[in-house]
Each structure stands twice: as C-alpha cells, then as structure tokens.
Amino acid sequence: MTASSPVSTTTAPSLTPVAVPRRDLTVPLWLALAIAAVATVILYIFFLPLQGTYLGQLLLNRGWTQPVAVFFAWTVLVFTILKAIALFQQAPSLRQIWIPANYPFTSMRDILQLQQTLAQRRTLLPNRCARVLGAFLSSGQREIAVEAAAEESGSAAAATDASYTIPRVLVWAIPLLGFIGTVVGISQAVSGFSSFLETAQDVNQIKEGIGGVTTGLAVAFDTTLVALVLSVLVMIPMVIVERWENKLLLQIDTYINDQLLPRLPVTNTSAGVDRDTLQDMIQETIRTELPTEERLQQLLDNLNQLARAVVRDRQQFVATLEERQQQSIEQFERLVTQIQHSQGELLAHVNQEQTAIAQELRQQSQYIAQLLAESDRTLQQRLQLLETLNQALQALADTGNLQLLLDRLNHTLGNLQPVLRQLAQPRRVTLVEQPSSLEGGNP
Numbered sequence: 001m002t003a004s005s006p007v008s009t010t011t012a013p014s015l016t017p018v019a020v021p022r023r024d025l026t027v028p029l030w031l032a033l034a035i036a037a038v039a040t041v042i043l044y045i046f047f048l049p050l051q052g053t054y055l056g057q058l059l060l061n062r063g064w065t066q067p068v069a070v071f072f073a074w075t076v077l078v079f080t081i082l083k084a085i086a087l088f089q090q091a092p093s094l095r096q097i098w099i100p101a102n103y104p105f106t107s108m109r110d111i112l113q114l115q116q117t118l119a120q121r122r123t124l125l126p127n128r129c130a131r132v133l134g135a136f137l138s139s140g141q142r143e144i145a146v147e148a149a150a151e152e153s154g155s156a157a158a159a160t161d162a163s164y165t166i167p168r169v170l171v172w173a174i175p176l177l178g179f180i181g182t183v184v185g186i187s188q189a190v191s192g193f194s195s196f197l198e199t200a201q202d203v204n205q206i207k208e209g210i211g212g213v214t215t216g217l218a219v220a221f222d223t224t225l226v227a228l229v230l231s232v233l234v235m236i237p238m239v240i241v242e243r244w245e246n247k248l249l250l251q252i253d254t255y256i257n258d259q260l261l262p263r264l265p266v267t268n269t270s271a272g273v274d275r276d277t278l279q280d281m282i283q284e285t286i287r288t289e290l291p292t293e294e295r296l297q298q299l300l301d302n303l304n305q306l307a308r309a310v311v312r313d314r315q316q317f318v319a320t321l322e323e324r325q326q327q328s329i330e331q332f333e334r335l336v337t338q339i340q341h342s343q344g345e346l347l348a349h350v351n352q353e354q355t356a357i358a359q360e361l362r363q364q365s366q367y368i369a370q371l372l373a374e375s376d377r378t379l380q381q382r383l384q385l386l387e388t389l390n391q392a393l394q395a396l397a398d399t400g401n402l403q404l405l406l407d408r409l410n411h412t413l414g415n416l417q418p419v420l421r422q423l424a425q426p427r428r429v430t431l432v433e434q435p436s437s438l439e440g441g442n443p
Contacts, residue, residue, distance in 0.1 A: 017133065032078040033075055044070075065178070070226075072174050072177070073233065076171055077237070079238075094252075098121075098125060115137060118130035125252050131152055132152065133260075142261070149253075149256050164242055175228060178228060181224065182223055184223075
C-alpha cells in the first residue's frame, strides 16, 4: 500500500497515542535576572579600584541610573546567551533523520510505534512530530493532523514572540534611563549654578560652584552615552538570536509539512455515503463555515479602522517624541544662554573685585611709603641725637681729664703749701763778704 492509498477506519481502528507535552525554547527569566545581578555586582567591584579612569567615572560617579542600565543590559545579554545555548542544542536535531524514507505508514500500529519513539526525545523537532502523529492517531484523519501541525506552528511562534517581551521592554527602557539621567544631571547643574551664584563671595567659591555645574552636565551627557551604547550592544545580539530561533521554527514546520504530513495515509470516511449527500454536506459546510461577503467587508473595514488607528497612534507618538526633543533642545539652549550670561556677570564681578583689590593695594603701598618716610626722618633725628650725645660724652670725657689735672695741681699745691708757709715767715738776711777769686785763688 502506498502513502496515498486510502486506509479504512473499519479495518484499522484508532489506537490510543502517547500523551506528549509541548516543548518550547522558553528561558527562565529568574535565572537571567540572578546571573545579571551577580554580573553587575562583579563588574562594579572590578571597577572600584579604577575610579580614576574614564570608564570608572562613567560607571561609578554618574548617578543611580548607571547601575540600573547596566543591570538591564546584563539581563538582556544573559537572556540572549541562554537562548543561543538552547538553539545550539537544537541545531543537531535538524540534521538527523527522524522518519526513515522507507518507514511503513500502512497501519495505525506502525504509526503508534513511531509516535512513541519520537515522544521519548527532548528536542523540538521530534516533539512536534510526535504531537502531530498523536492528533492523527486520535482522529484517524490526515486533515486533523494538518490542523494540529498548523496549530503547533502558531503556538510555537506565539511562545517565541512572548519570550522576547521582557527583553524588548528592557532594551527599550535602557535609553529611557539614559534620558532620565540627562534630565537629572541638567537639573542638578541648573540648581547648583543658581544656588552658588546667590552665595558666592570670593573666587574660590565661584570655582567650586562651576565645578558642580560641570559635574551635573557630565552626569547628563554620560548617562545618555552609556545607555545608548548598552542598548546597541545588547539589541544586536538579541535580534540575531531571535532571527535564528524563527529560522529554526520555520525549518521544523518545513520538515513536518514535507516529510511527515504527505506520508500520512488518507482515511476513507466517505464509504457508503451518497455522492449527492456528500455534495450537499460540502455546500452546507461552505455556506455555514466560510465567511459571507458582508462579513468579509466588515472584517476589511475593521482592519482598515485598525490600520488608521495604528497610523494615528504612530503619528501622535512621533509628534510627541519630536515635541519632547524640541523641548529638550530649547531647555539646553536656555541653559547654555544662562551659563553664558552668568559667566559674563561672573567675569564682570571678578574684574570689579580685581580693580578694588588693586586700588586697595595702591593705597596700602602709599601708606607704607609714608610710614617708611616718617621712620627715616625719625631715624635721622635719632642719629643726630646720638651724635649730640657722643659729643657730650666726649666733652664729659675731656672734662674728666681736666678734673684729674686739677686734682694733681691741688695735690702739688698741697705739697708746696708748707714750703710757701715757710717762705712767708720773716727772715733775717746776713751779708757775708767772701774774698775775691782774684786775690785768693780758688774759692
């Protein structure tokens, strides 16, 4: 009997198939979150000694949005890696021959044995084939098996699309975190700039205030930079893995449609049924099951309304996004204008302070010059006084020598006083005549 030969349900009754649970490539989200949390902590611990580097500044000193964005990026990346591992494990099953070309589909018992063999495998392709064979064994009709294969294909595609929902949301949230960091950084810069202008008293405080402003702007721009880079780095691998998974599912559908469904026997359920009755049943089925022209028109109108609503929502979203971008640009331009105006006021204030300080220095230098002149005059006066004192001391020294002379003179006079008293007494003069030397020779 060939593959296309009919099999009567009376001669080959349906057998009870093995219950086969549906398998898919769903990745546990809690596992991806746990691994991402551990990877984030390890990354920040690694960069703690590197705070002085550029990457260390980006990750550690740019606000709370940076670790959240890194955690989201790690989550998407770990999810992508786990998906890739699961797909890599499924790839060899596509190269195996699960249904031999000469396998007989002549009886339900042979099909049940094939279904039991395929049900023991853990990969997707034999699992899908086992479920399709189970539908055929339960109904005994190839059309039911075709519908089951289509249902399995739709369910697998829906499960695959649903598994990427959370990663898509995280990829979408990473740039939003960057924009939130931008708003926070600009807000800090503006508030810090306004506060330090009100309390600035000297140049050092102004420098500290300007440093706070630049720190806020660094937070604003670096958070957006990191978020955009992370979103690009995780989005590209995720899209590649998603396309790989869709390709895998398409290959499984192609295998089932080409290798399994055409080989299922066609059961003869119309034996003993009148041709006219069968034709009436077909027409009744077409009339009741197929949609009428009014229903098709209504469905087309609903689709058109849905398309218009989608286009309108997209236009509103684009308009809102452009408006927010324009507001952000205007706010940034106002901030730049305010900073320029504040810098002008700051320069004017600094110039005034420098002028006042220079004038005060000139006054102080003039006052010091006057003090030096007065000190010089006082010094000259004191030098003159010292000269006068020196002369006086010299005179006193000369006076001391005169006094010594007078004392010596008085002492000499004192010694001469007895002689003078003796000479003052009356004397008697006796004249003694001596012979002349002419007469007597020597005296």
